[in-house]
Amino acid sequence: MRKNNQYFARKIHRFLGVFIGIQFLLWTISGLYFSWTDIDEIHGDHFHQEHMMHESPSNLINPSSLDSTLQISSLELRFVNHQPYYWVNENVLYHAQNGLKKEEITEKEAREIAQIYIKGNLQIKEAEYLTETGSHHEYRGRPLPAWAIHFEHPENLTAYIDAKSGNFERVRHRSWRWFDFLWMFHTMDYAGRDDFNNLLLRAFSLFGLATVFSGFTLFFMTRKKKKKRSLF
Template sequence: MQLAFWVRRAHKWIGLVIGVQALLWMISGLYMVVVPLEVIHGDHLAHVPTERLNPSATRITQARLHETYPGINSVSMKSLLGKEVYEIKQGQQTSLVDATSGKKISPLDRDQIVALADAAYVGEGSIKGVEWVTKAPKEVGSRPVPLWAVHYDEPGETTLYFSPHTGDLVARRHELWRWFDFLWMFHIMDYEERENVNNTLLRTASITGLLFALSGAWLLFYSFNRKKQA
């Protein structure tokens, strides 16, 4: 049958084209299943310590805070290295202000970041370098710069990224995360940003894979029918 000949040929060539990508889908999918997501996120390497706020009698009022720093959109209070601080937002800018003196303490310096990293890190390595980052590396995505990067001397090559404006731990990166990111690139077939799960290349590969499955199913039923007729 002429139709069966062409379906068989199409099935073979589609299989050759889609086979490599299907293998990459399976390898990357296996990695995502085997390695727990909380490990990928680095929860076992660093956590944000919870510090209870102790009300201070000498704390400046928010009214005075607004007078000193006009144009404040929002104010929140938190503990930073055992001290009460206000986190204020003025337009797109976020700053930290000492709750007792009213003095702005951000951007945080290297020593303060090292202290924050020591409080957050629960791994077994030691700090091998602290870097002021003004151009965001791919592994932190679209997080705003500048950032402080604290690098650790351990097999996982852990790096903790802190905001100098808020003191927040904004990203944990290590080798298992980097392997995940590398395999994720192949899984979604976005070889530039590694974020777009609805790109043309992925849709094309998915449709091609569907055609491969449908042609294979057709050939299977066709072979059964031929056996019955024989």
């Protein structure tokens, strides 16, 4: 029996439907989750409190006297556990009163910084020193080395402190991790989760269009066939 265009259109539509149906389902599930969650809560804003130092330190040394070989291109006065430091060239800390270079934030200091910025006076479970993170790590793409301060909390709360600058970088919790996991399926970036322009996503987008167009083709082909039958 001769196979007509409608037969091939059905085959293509059925094949594409099975091939990308699972991904369509993942897009829908992740999209529903994103639309039903508060992005500020996902970011952990309800755990994080802004902390402004209202101190006026005295006896600050002149930054030019820090190091004779130091070429200063940027300078910021900041406080690490109530101690004034110059953050020089976005790379190194110098004590603003005695000029001593601070190599890194200690674990004790990182714990204190985390407790300053996290609401609720939570108990710290453990501190973890990070020198590298994988492409799927929740702290990926952020400054390293860093301290991960894990709190006793139902949401498995973790605060990240930059070990070089003393900055409070991020807070992560269970809801954010679910969001990040579903975001990976939404972007189809199974290598690093954050690339929205990857080839796999582009390919499946084209397959999705092909599925829709094949469905339209079937609709009009079957409609024409019904009209022909009604004429006889």
